[in-house]
Amino acid sequence: MKQSSMDIKNGVGPSKVFLPNDGRAYVHLINFLIDQFPAISKDEWVSRMNDALVLNQEGVPQSPDALFEPNTYIYYYRRVQDEELIPFDEQIVYQDEHLLIADKPHFLPVTPGGHYLQETLLVRLRNKTGIQDLSPIHRIDRETAGLVAFSKMPSERDLYQALFRERQVLKVYEAIAPYLDELKDRFPIHYQSRIEESEQFMQMHEVDGEPNSDTTIHLLEMKSSWAKYRLELG
Numbered sequence: 001m002k003q004s005s006m007d008i009k010n011g012v013g014p015s016k017v018f019l020p021n022d023g024r025a026y027v028h029l030i031n032f033l034i035d036q037f038p039a040i041s042k043d044e045w046v047s048r049m050n051d052a053l054v055l056n057q058e059g060v061p062q063s064p065d066a067l068f069e070p071n072t073y074i075y076y077y078r079r080v081q082d083e084e085l086i087p088f089d090e091q092i093v094y095q096d097e098h099l100l101i102a103d104k105p106h107f108l109p110v111t112p113g114g115h116y117l118q119e120t121l122l123v124r125l126r127n128k129t130g131i132q133d134l135s136p137i138h139r140i141d142r143e144t145a146g147l148v149a150f151s152k153m154p155s156e157r158d159l160y161q162a163l164f165r166e167r168q169v170l171k172v173y174e175a176i177a178p179y180l181d182e183l184k185d186r187f188p189i190h191y192q193s194r195i196e197e198s199e200q201f202m203q204m205h206e207v208d209g210e211p212n213s214d215t216t217i218h219l220l221e222m223k224s225s226w227a228k229y230r231l232e233l234g
Helices: 030-036 042-050 122-131 156-165
Strands: 015-019 054-056 072-074 093-096 101-106 146-151 169-176 189-197 206-207 215-222 226-233
Touching: 015 030, 030 189, 030 215, 101 122, 122 146, 146 156, 206 226
Parallel strands: none
Antiparallel strands: 015 072, 054 072, 093 101, 101 146, 169 226, 189 206, 189 215, 215 226
């Protein structure tokens, strides 16, 4: 496989799709792509193919008249039309040969998804630093500002991610939210729930079932109907 033909481009790596031999009579690859991804127009697929953004498993760019070859893989690069600009900047606060730590602003997604591609922390940092092997080792919501750790070395990535999976890293958040007077005698509050991976890449959600997460909520200060809280996630 010509891996150099499928390098990260503009901070974005390719997505991989299997071409099944399931009886559907496709002659051309583009017809399969249109059926597989109905939200993407034929004109957009033609444009991506003309820009060498669709490749076969050997790394060879596929033209709009390329044939459908079942039981193989193709790779394609995402594009987002009229992507919204996030008017806040990230800051790199630490890095060494193993890790990069960035301070993420509010409203900037960590990884590509949905309507966000270039305007994500991962892609911005890859483009800014030139480090194409950067990969986040934990999650933080788009609406949340805070520190995000990235691994620089693919061989070390799972070791760092395991620290979070095994709860050996204490995650601390601060939040401003409405104050409820009936809770004043209950702090610190311990909240347990079950968190699992969602269908969205690098995202989690709360589901029913035996708790696997434990959050301790401290009241730091209050003003009128609002309060500042500290959340420690175990």
